Amino acid sequence: MSDLDLLDSAPVADESKILEGLNDSQKEAVSSPLCNALIIAGAGTGKTRVLVSRIVYLISHYQVKARNILAVTFTNKAAKEMRERIGMYLNANDTHHLWANTFHSTCLRLLRAYATQAGLTPGFLILDTDGQNSLVKRIMLDLKMDIKEIKPSEFASRISSLKEKGMRADDFQKRVNYIKYTNKKKSGTIEKLALVYSAYERICNQENSVDFAEILLRTVELLRSNSAIREIQNERFKEILVDEFQDTNSIQYELLTLLAGKNSHVMVVGDDDQSIYSWRGADYTNMKKFLNTFPDVHQYLLSLNYRSTQNILDMANTLIEKNFERVMLKNLKGNNGTGSLVSIFKCANNRVEELSVAKEIQSLKDQGVKLSDIAVLYRNNYLSFGFEQALTKAKIPYVIYGGQKFFERAEIQSALAYLKILVNKKDDTALLRIINLPARKIGPKVVESLRNISNEHSCSIIEAIEYLHEYVSSSDAAKELKTLYSKVSAFYNLYLELLSKKETMRLHEFVHHMLTLTGLYAFYSEKDAKEGKSEEDNSRYKNLGVLVSNVKEFEASVDQGEVSVDSENSAKVEDQLTLYLTNITLVSGGEINENGSAETMPFDCVNLMTIHASKGLEFKYVFICGFESEILPSSRKSSSGDNSLEEERRLAYVGITRAKEQLVISYANARTMFGKNEQKGASSFINDIVESYENSKNKPYKIVTKI
The missing domain is CATH 1.10.10 (Arc Repressor Mutant, subunit A)
Structure with a gap:
């Protein structure tokens, strides 16, 4: 026996210690025989601990060598956490030889070893x-x-x-x-x-280069076409474990079938009720396919939830039981008590919803709750803006997780740039952003010529265009300058028209007119369409509509005296525009960075994120907002068939199961979009839950009317 074999076979942990603290279902999965296995692990049921314990158990009980184990997950963070937790049980040599990586890292490691056979030159x-x-x-x-x-x-x-x-x-x-x-x-x-x-x-x-998708595809092609290399991997990987199996796509599934040999065992862990990434190619039916592809699959169910109170779990259970395409039916039970009732905020409109949530968060803060224990979740990014404003007004710091703040979004910055040059024609930064947006054939050479003129005359670019406009009308104007002006005249005429219109229209009406006249509405709508986004899918076009609504709300706040303004000039649109731009600059300047840090702000912040971004996270206090008709489920998904509707239901389920102690679900009966009031109302998912408890005395929720 080699020194390496001696090290691999060294005892690593007391078997009783490995199983200590596990519930019966977890113990059954961890100590299962060497076999193919499917573990359905409900939200908050400790799947990571089960995976880690299983790997340690394989080495300690079954004497499987660490180098013969492959554990695959989806993120570097999850892989690192898995290795660290395994390292608490194993000796350093075992930890070193264990393959615990993401799909991409695993494939890259194989491609590096077999670059030539994969059609690559080493060092690609x-x-x-x-x-x-x-x-x-x-x-x-x-x-x-x-x-x-x-x-x-x-x-x-x-x-x-x-x-x-x-x-x-x-x-x-x-x-x-x-x-x-x-x-x-x-x-x-x-x-x-x-x-x-x-x-x-x-x-x-x-x-000799590969992109991320190529790493997976080329590895599959290598294993598919080269039987010698495939057999080496089949012999190497005796035990294969895959986390978040419901998120695998077709190429990842084929990779798994190629890596597993006749004498290999595969254990996959996942929850089809949390499959929410079909738009990224994830296929939750891989869980059912696994049962048919691999022989003698043992099935285990983890349903004891360690995260949430029972009232929260009852809401989740009642919601998801409406889905029919489920691998295994499960009813989550918790060990954290019944807990407080889930609050369903029935709000008159979105403004009431935003202020109600901010007020509730302020109350939690006053009670000593850490803001970092609070999360505000929403279906689409455009819904975050109102809550950003409400929290800012209440002086409650927040961080947007996995997304940009509203005023940092490119389409909003573009719209504001047009507004800025109308109140300050010396703002070259704003002008350069939009002089060719949307495209109007003002290329780099034209801009360079304009900048040369502005430098010669010590003026702004707009003033340089004004100079050109006056000069080309004279008989002795140089031909090249006439040509230059002809290329920018359309933009200059647009600028003059906007200057004229802003003096005769209400501010929100003018902003809507500006977005139409400049072509920003059409430009970002086409951009969304090319990227396959609808209005429900965090579209740039819809964000522009939110901006118009925000301007309208700003006007109302000025009229109601909530924003100070010079009374002598308050009726002038240009003064309100200046005031608006100043106001939002102050709001944006008070926001913390996307990573949650700022020199002048505390680190304790409310978490704002989409429900998609919240998967895998948990918070003591969760607010799921915009839980209403045509948003969750989205109107597009609802009309796409049962499969899309079931995924929307799974998305809502993921949101609900993020909450540990308190959950608030809120919806608006009316929501302002593009300056217009749209009638919304409760999501069909809420109606389903309420209908299920219609004749019950023990409801897990209470409905709170907010006006």
């Missing part, structure tokens, strides 16, 4: 997202494609999606040719995509 480079976008842009320009019509980032994303489905450029070209042949008509976009994908694949091979 990895393209990050920016690099991928830059390469696609270069290809599109070489092919004389309009990168303003179709963004390179859109094509880069679609190429990644095709790779995740296992489709190479040649395969995609054949598919495009078939579509052309059967439909007898051309589809310009997919034909262009096929050309770009083909060139992209060729150049990546020439430059």
Whole structure:
């Protein structure tokens, strides 16, 4: 026996210590025989502890060598946590030889070892997202494609999606040719995509580089085509464990089948009730497929929840039982007591909802609750803005998790830039942002010429254009300056028209008019459409509508005396515009950074995030806002069929199960969008829950009317 074998076989932990503190279901899963296994682990049921304990148990009880174990998860953070927790039980050598990585890290490790066999040169480079976008842009320009019509980032994303489905450029070209042949008509976009994908694949091979999707696809192709290498991996990995299995896509599932040999065992852990990433290619049906693909699968159910009170769990259980496509029915039971009733805030409108939530958070803060223990969740990013304002007004610090603050979003910055040049024509920073947005053929050379004139005359760029406007009307005007003015005259006329209109319209009406006249509405609507976003999916277009609503609310606050203004000039639109821009600058300046830090702000902050971003997290106090018709479930998902509706229900379930001690669900009967009031009302999911308890004396919720 080698020294390595001696080290691998060394005792690592007392078996009783490994199982200590586990409940019966967890013990059964951890100590299961060497077999294929599917563990359905409900929210908050301790799946990470089960995975860690299982790995230690394999080494301690079954004497499986650490180097023969592969544990795969989805994020570097989860992989690191798993390794650290395993390290508390194992000796250093075992920890070193254990494969506990993300899917990408695992595949990259194999590609590094077998680069030549995979068609790569050792030392190949990895393209990050920016690099991928830059390469696609270069290809599109070489092919004389309009990168303003179709963004390179859109094509880069679609190429990644095709790779995740296992489709190479040649395969995609054949598919495009078939579509052309059967439909007898051309589809310009997919034909262009096929050309770009083909060139992209060729150049990546020439430059010996791989993108993230390529790492997975090339590893699958290597194992699929090279039986010798596949057999080595089959012999190496005796025990394979996969976390968050409901989030695997088709290429990841095939990878698993290729890595597992005849004498290997695979244990997958997941919860189909928390499958919310179908838009990223995740396929929760892989859990059912696993039962059919792998022989003699043992099934285990973890349903004892260590996170939430029973009232919260009852809300979650009642909601999710309406889903029919479930691998295994489960009813979460908790060990934290009944807890307080879940509050359902029935709000007259979104403004009432925002203020009510802020007031409730202020009350919690006054009771000594740490703000970091509080989370405000919402279906879409555009819903965050009102809560940002309400919390700012209440002087409650917050951090937006996994997203930008409202006024930092590109489309809002663009809209504000137009407004800024109307009150300060010396603001070249604002002007340079939008002089060619949307595109109006004012390229870098034109801008450089304008800047040269402004430097010569010590004036702003707008003043340089004014100078050109006056000069070209004279008979001795130079031809090149006339040509330069002809390229910027449309923008200058737009600027003059906006100056005129802002003096005759209410501020919110003017902002809406500006967004239409400048083409920002149309530009961002097209941008959303090209990226496959609807109004419900955090669209830029809808964010512009939220801006109009915010301006209207600002006007109302001025009229009600909530914002101080010079009474002599308060009726002037330009003065209100200046006041508005000043007000939002102060609000934005008081916000903390996305990472939660700021020199002048405390670290204890309320967490704002989408429900998607909250998966895997937990908070003592949770507010799920905008829980209403056409938002959750979204109108688009509701009309897409039962599968989409079930995923929306799973999304709501994930939100509810983030709460540990107190949960507030809120909805508005009316919501202001694009300056107009839209009638909303309670989500059908709320109605389902209320209907389920119609004749019950022990309801887990209470309805609180807010007006």
